[in-house]
Amino acid sequence: xxxxxxxxQSMFIQEGEDVSMNCTSSSIFNTWxxxxxxxxxxxxxxxALYKAGELTSNGRLTAQFGITRKDSFLNISASIxxxxxxxxxxxxxxxxxxxxIFGQGTTLQVKP
Amino acid sequence: xxxxxQTPKFQVLKTGQSMTLQCAxxxxxxxxxxxxxxxxMGLRLIYxxxxxxTTDKGEVPNGYNVSRLNKREFSLRLESAAPSQTSVYFCAxxxxxxxxxxxxxxxxxxxx
Numbered sequence: 665x666x667x668x669x670x671x672x673q674s675m676f677i678q679e680g681e682d683v684s685m686n687c688t689s690s691s692i693f694n695t696w697x698x699x700x701x702x703x704x705x706x707x708x709x710x711x712a713l714y715k716a717g718e719l720t721s722n723g724r725l726t727a728q729f730g731i732t733r734k735d736s737f738l739n740i741s742a743s744i745x746x747x748x749x750x751x752x753x754x755x756x757x758x759x760x761x762x763x764x765i766f767g768q769g770t771t772l773q774v775k776p
Numbered sequence: 777x778x779x780x781x782q783t784p785k786f787q788v789l790k791t792g793q794s795m796t797l798q799c800a801x802x803x804x805x806x807x808x809x810x811x812x813x814x815x816x817m818g819l820r821l822i823y824x825x826x827x828x829x830t831t832d833k834g835e836v837p838n839g840y841n842v843s844r845l846n847k848r849e850f851s852l853r854l855e856s857a858a859p860s861q862t863s864v865y866f867c868a869x870x871x872x873x874x875x876x877x878x879x880x881x882x883x884x885x886x887x888x
Contacts, residue, residue, distance in 0.1 A: 673816070697876050706780075706866050706879030707819070752818060754876075763834065764877065766811075766819040 670753055670767030678775050683740040685770040687753035692733035694756055697764065698725075701750040710751075711738070743774050778802050782867050782880035789857040789887045797852040797883050799867030807870050808850035809877060810834075810842060812863040819866065825850055857887045 670687045677683060687696070695714055699707035711722050713729035713736060720727055726739045736755075740747055753767040783798045801808065806827045811819040811834075821834030825844040839861060841853045850869075854861060864884050868877035 668818075670818070699876075704881070706868075706881050708879070709876035712876055754819075763809075763821055763824060765821075765835075768816060768818040 668753060668755060668765055668767040670770055672770060673768065674771040674773070676773045676775065677743055679743060679745060681743055683743055683747070683772060684737060685751060685753075686735060686737040687755070687767045688735045689755060690734070694733075696727070696729050696736040697754040697756075698727050698736070698738045699752040699754060699766075701752065701769075703749065707750075707752055740772075743772075745774050745776050748772060748774050780867055780869055780878050780880035782865075782883050784883060785881070786884050787886070789854075789885065791858060791887060793857050794853065794855050795857065796854075797865055797867075797885075798849070799851065799880060800849045801867075801869040801878070802848065803869060803878065804847070805869035805871055805878070806847070807877075808844065809868040809870075810840075810850070810852045811866045811868065812836065813866060813882075814863050822852065822865075857885075859887045861885065862887045 668687050668689050697712050698710045700710050701707040711720050711727040716733050717731050718729040724741045750769045750771050752769050754764045780801045809824040810822040813819050820836050822840050823842040825831045828847045831842050843851045864882045866882050867880045870877040
């Protein structure tokens with residue numbers, strides 16, 4: 665079935681460093697979404713992207729909708745310990761009745 | 777500020793037992809979803825309900841049934857639990873995938 669390939673699978677970084685992760689798909693998407701999951705909780709929406717080429721920021725987070733509509737990336741600048749968690753990309757492709765497909769997740773650990 | 781409420785939070789079942797996971801949302805959302813989360817697999821859609829009175833299969837529906845009881849409630853039933861159904865189950869609701877979903881905090885199910 666349809667899959668999103670998210671990379672890297674995990675990252676262990678020093679506090680203050682910048683982080684970059686991305687998602688790719690073999691199909692084009694209408695919408696790209698980025699979620700964060702804290703330990704023991706459900707995912708929470710961080711950023712939503714609706715147009716190819718769109719660049720959107722939310723505080724220290726910046727995400728882009730790829731020109732080809734088959735990829736997206738998320739950057740976190742100046743990481744802090746509370747950035748720890750699992751980050752998921754999700755997409756919704758044309759013609760679908762309303763389902764989102766999720767990537768495998770990127771686990772981020774930040775060393776103080 | 778309840779959002780999406782899932783019960784129970786934890787459950788241990790013996791192989792062959794049945795149980796129903798409950799989900800309720802108070803945001804007047806039309807769509808509701810059940811996902812399972814397994815390590816390295818991301819979130820996989822089990823069943824969804826685009827509106828009250830309708831349900832459809834997702835990516836991994838085998839071994840599960842659902843009921844959209846009313847606009848607020850969407851339950852997931854395991855008729856005969858198997859160890860392969862050990863997972864974390866998330867319920868979500870939304871007005872449509874383009875606007876993201878609101879997730880519950882999950883049910884951690886272990887089948888022994």
